[in-house]
Amino acid sequence: MEDRQSERQRMARRHYREKKELQARIQAMKNSVSKSDKKRRKQLLLDVARLEAEMEQKHRQELEKFRESFANNSNVETVTEDLAKMDLENQPPSLSRAQRRRERRMALERERQERIAGAGMEEPLAGFRRDEEEKLSVILGAKNLEMKDIPADGHCMYRAIQDQLMFSVTVESLRGRTADYMQKHIDDFLPFFSDPETGDARSRDDFLSYCDNIVRNASWGGQLELRALSHVLQTPIEVIQADSPVVVIGEEYSKKPLVLVYLRYACSLGEHYNSVKPLEERAVAGAAPRLF
Template structure:
């Protein structure tokens, strides 16, 4: 700031000095003009007076304008200097700003860290949680029968897909759609056997005929989960027993009256986040025998 003021004073002083010099030069010029005109030549002397006045007025105006211009320039310079100082002060007092790119990188890193933490938690839970415990128990139960779990997708059709898979072992090619359709038809034609076991979740009352009809329609037209009632219907349709193996309960067999080898399903309470799930089974692979062969 002091440097600006010093520079300003120097410029003004230089201008004043130049103006003095120009005035002296003009006076010398005027004196020369006067000497060139005879004193008795009134006409030329009158013209000389007018010319001198004009020259002095022009110089006065010129000096005035230059001085005003200098002051204006100096004022603008002061404003610019103050603005720069204020800007620097603001920047110094402002906190460090993080760029948008850095924010995106930080957000991505945070999400990745969160994902890794969830994976780690899931791995710990899978080793110590109910799902792992249930799977271990089922594996032991099935191993005693030379069986192991055959995974079935959890898409709402798992029970029907497990039945479909078991039927393939008996060279029966009924599809999930066919099994659903036959199940609904059987339940509708034997409503008195199934209706007492179905209640309205909101009222607790037994299903009305209309509600039962909709229940059967959903079996055909949606991915509604199947349960014990549907298994009972399927055992009658297929005239085959169906055995359901569970981790914490004895095996449940529906359709015991039919003298055939049962279809075997595995019922899991903790397989997926949504809860209950059915898998199929297959013959246990003897790893040791395979390696020897």
């Protein structure tokens, strides 16, 4: 059992690092190509799609090999597949670490904005946001949906889930039920609980502190919480992204999926979740869909 947990921990951490490294590489590629160079931008999109597809295939093959090695443990299969194919960042486990990380994010963002202003690169960054919105508009339009804005207040993932539910529930209740499920099923989540900056594994006590902070603080939600919520609600959760395949968590449930949109460039401090709503009649009739 320990050998199996160690192996899946190593694989999950390596997949996480590889995805981060690929995103950094893609970012550098985008920065190197002018928005006005349509030919190179078109080739860039093809190259990005190829790189992401190659990594996705590589990780999928490794996951399949892992599942074959431990075919008798279906719970390991489900959690491993759902978590390893996503790259949706989580908040650190303790309040002090959370505060330090948020401060680092804000400091890095200020430095980045200063560099951008000095180098006259406002347009490329705005271009990333436009590219993301344009891609999401196409993806959502094909599903007869459009984005519904959710406040960027640290609760965005829970508020997006709340918006999708057909019954009334508070964000506090969703956070409490999420933390309770994760604490009761700690062995399912602990192997995937690692430092988002270093990939190092964290302790059981760190995980329990992390769960406490889900309830006590406006900590950001990510893949662990989404997996827990799919079990709590016994409902699939579909996460739509601009540059990655749609991810469905909780495919074992037969209810209509809750649909969230995951954005990388919408907010100055990083990632964000929005909800969705049916496409307005004017957009369905032919007008350009509106992004919120």
